[in-house]
Amino acid sequence: MYHFLRAGSVKPAGWLYDQLKIQADGLSGHLHTVWPDVRDSAWIGGSCEGWERVPYWLDGFIPLAYLLDDAEMIADAKRYMEAIIDRQKPDGWICPCSEEERKGYDVWAFFLIGKVLSLYAEFSGDVRAEKALYSAMKCLYGFLARGDVKLFDWGKSRWFECMIPLDYLYERYPEDWIPALAKILREEGLDYHTVKERWVRYSNRWTQETHIVNLMMMLKYEAVTKKLLGTMADYADEAEELWQILERYNGTAVGTFTGDECLAGLNNNRGTELCSVAELMYTCEVLYALTGEPKWADRLERAAFNAFPAAVSDDMWTHQYDQQVNQIACRIFGSKSFFGSNNDEAHLFGLEPHFGCCTANHNQAWPKLAMSIYLERESGVEAALILPSVAETTVNGVPVTITCKTGYPFRFDAEYTVVSAAPVDMELTVRIPSWASDVRAEGAEITGNKAVYKLHADGETTVSLCFKDTPHFTERPCDLSVLEYGPFVFSLPIDTEYVIHEYVRDGVERKAPYCDYELLPKSEWRYGFSGETFTVKEKAGDAVPFSSKAPRLVIEAFMKPVDWDYAEGYDSVADRTPVSHMATGAAVTKELVPYGCAKLRMTEMPKTEE
Numbered sequence: 001m002y003h004f005l006r007a008g009s010v011k012p013a014g015w016l017y018d019q020l021k022i023q024a025d026g027l028s029g030h031l032h033t034v035w036p037d038v039r040d041s042a043w044i045g046g047s048c049e050g051w052e053r054v055p056y057w058l059d060g061f062i063p064l065a066y067l068l069d070d071a072e073m074i075a076d077a078k079r080y081m082e083a084i085i086d087r088q089k090p091d092g093w094i095c096p097c098s099e100e101e102r103k104g105y106d107v108w109a110f111f112l113i114g115k116v117l118s119l120y121a122e123f124s125g126d127v128r129a130e131k132a133l134y135s136a137m138k139c140l141y142g143f144l145a146r147g148d149v150k151l152f153d154w155g156k157s158r159w160f161e162c163m164i165p166l167d168y169l170y171e172r173y174p175e176d177w178i179p180a181l182a183k184i185l186r187e188e189g190l191d192y193h194t195v196k197e198r199w200v201r202y203s204n205r206w207t208q209e210t211h212i213v214n215l216m217m218m219l220k221y222e223a224v225t226k227k228l229l230g231t232m233a234d235y236a237d238e239a240e241e242l243w244q245i246l247e248r249y250n251g252t253a254v255g256t257f258t259g260d261e262c263l264a265g266l267n268n269n270r271g272t273e274l275c276s277v278a279e280l281m282y283t284c285e286v287l288y289a290l291t292g293e294p295k296w297a298d299r300l301e302r303a304a305f306n307a308f309p310a311a312v313s314d315d316m317w318t319h320q321y322d323q324q325v326n327q328i329a330c331r332i333f334g335s336k337s338f339f340g341s342n343n344d345e346a347h348l349f350g351l352e353p354h355f356g357c358c359t360a361n362h363n364q365a366w367p368k369l370a371m372s373i374y375l376e377r378e379s380g381v382e383a384a385l386i387l388p389s390v391a392e393t394t395v396n397g398v399p400v401t402i403t404c405k406t407g408y409p410f411r412f413d414a415e416y417t418v419v420s421a422a423p424v425d426m427e428l429t430v431r432i433p434s435w436a437s438d439v440r441a442e443g444a445e446i447t448g449n450k451a452v453y454k455l456h457a458d459g460e461t462t463v464s465l466c467f468k469d470t471p472h473f474t475e476r477p478c479d480l481s482v483l484e485y486g487p488f489v490f491s492l493p494i495d496t497e498y499v500i501h502e503y504v505r506d507g508v509e510r511k512a513p514y515c516d517y518e519l520l521p522k523s524e525w526r527y528g529f530s531g532e533t534f535t536v537k538e539k540a541g542d543a544v545p546f547s548s549k550a551p552r553l554v555i556e557a558f559m560k561p562v563d564w565d566y567a568e569g570y571d572s573v574a575d576r577t578p579v580s581h582m583a584t585g586a587a588v589t590k591e592l593v594p595y596g597c598a599k600l601r602m603t604e605m606p607k608t609e610e
């Protein structure tokens with residue numbers, strides 16, 4: 001069992017700081033000024049949405065504000081939290097609805113505001129937030145225990161999310177009603193084992209049981225429940241069995257799952273909702289912390305460094321609802337959407353394409369990643385993720401500062417400097433990605449996926465490590481391949497024309513930079529791989545870590561043209577497979593870029609034949 005370092009003790013540096021700053025300067029940092037459902041929410045006394053949107057946004061905005069030490073953002077977070085706490089009813093009910101509406105209120109928002117209250121209490125040290133959380137959860141317990149409120153819809157599907165705030169409370173208030181509430185939630189909540197057979201074949205029907213965001217959240221249910229109930233010794237890794245079914249029938253080349261917005265099979269042109277990527281990241285962070293299984297950290301990196309940046313614009317003002325692995329255009333479909341239950345503009349980059357959940361929920365992805373870099377262990381500190389950062393903690397009572405200098409994942413090396421206030425023996429453990437080869441970590445003992453430095457820290461101590469990978473193919477269904485290198489999947493980028501759409505719909509204004517964009521292809525996309533000669537090129541890049549204009553890492557590859565049709569009935573979606581693997585012309589040199597840098601791209605492609 002691991003613990004994350006205390007909130008506030010880790011600060012981002014290097015590219016991660018730049019990324020979070022871009023986020024703060026983009027939509028996340030301004031959502032409360034431009035979007036009615038946050039600006040005028042019922043949570044703070046307004047008339048707009050009073051359910052999941054404000055808590056979703058705060059779940060990212062609060063850590064973002066504190067990670068960046070941004071006084072203005074911290075003041076905004078405080079203003080929202082105080083307005084929410086001020087409106088809490090004397091019996092502890094905290095969600096904005098009338099007493100008559102409580103019976104029919106979907107308590108998913110209760111779980112979500114619970115997460116936010118615990119996060120805020122931890123960052124701010126505000127005792128009022130902790131007390132508000134206590135009385136809110138005790139109120140929820142009373143309602144559920146008496147049967148005055150039942151779990152249904154989202155609350156039933158996402159019951160385990162409440163374990164996060166309950167765990168926070170139970171560590172501070174070890175009272176019997178907390179595990180009692182956890183047990184009610186588990187009993188009334190959806191048992192995903194009873195619905196897993198629905199994941200193996202595509203159904204065009206929208207259901208909670210095949211909903212991609214629910215499924216990415218639910219992978220952690222066993223771990224968070226057993227952690228709270230103190231039964232982690234019985235942990236059976238049910239998540240792995242469920243993951244395997246999902247991956248076999250719905251997995252994508254970038255470690256996510258199709259869902260537009262319910263499970264959509266293995267086709268590389270189907271959509272993946274952005275909320276599901278953000279939740280997959282959070283699930284993997286929690287699972288790695290609670291189980292120590294390296295696979296969750298590897299899966300986290302795959303989602304964080306590929307699928308997440310792919311669906312968000314360079315300036316982080318716009319995002320897609322649905323991303324496609326092979327995405328040759330983001331053009332409004334018109335009469336008939338290509339996606340299952342998502343509309344004909346769900347793949348546009350915009351303020352709230354299709355629906356506003358992702359607008360509010362994607363904010364958590366980068367800040368939570370930054371919060372998950374270090375884990376506290378009995379013998380010292382583990383760097384679970386190699387990311388540029390500064391951490392302050394104590395080891396055996398001695399204050400210690402750990403600074404990580406690295407360009408990872410764009411470069412495969414890192415330097416850790418440990419500064420201790422007094423002599424102390426400690427272990428610094430660095431998790432090495434499972435794909436890494438030729439690991440060099442002088443002075444460390446390498447066991448499995450970990451380099452363990454046994455340090456006698458006295459003043460300043462510096463250690464460094466590096467590792468390698470070779471560009472290689474991974475096979476995909478329908479005899480297609482993807483090129484991988486390090487944690488990245490590489491794509492053939494397509495030159496893009498951005499068509500701006502500024503308009504007002506249902507009282508919500510889209511105005512640059514928070515407008516909608518259609519992305520139209522301006523270069524040929526019908527290619528396949530030719531041979532296995534690849535040249536990796538490290539580049540300086542620009543100010544945007546996952547820049548679509550100047551990627552920091554590219555691979556030169558030989559490609560040949562192939563015959564490839566559009567999906568039937570559409571002129572802006574590539575068919576799942578080419579007409580043939582036969583090359584129709586001579587090889588040309590192409591620069592492939594990380595998937596997350598290519599907004600229009602071909603990723604799953606054939607190995608061409610002569």
Ligand SMILES: [Zn+2]
Nearest residue numbers: 273275357358
């Ligand atoms: Zn969403």
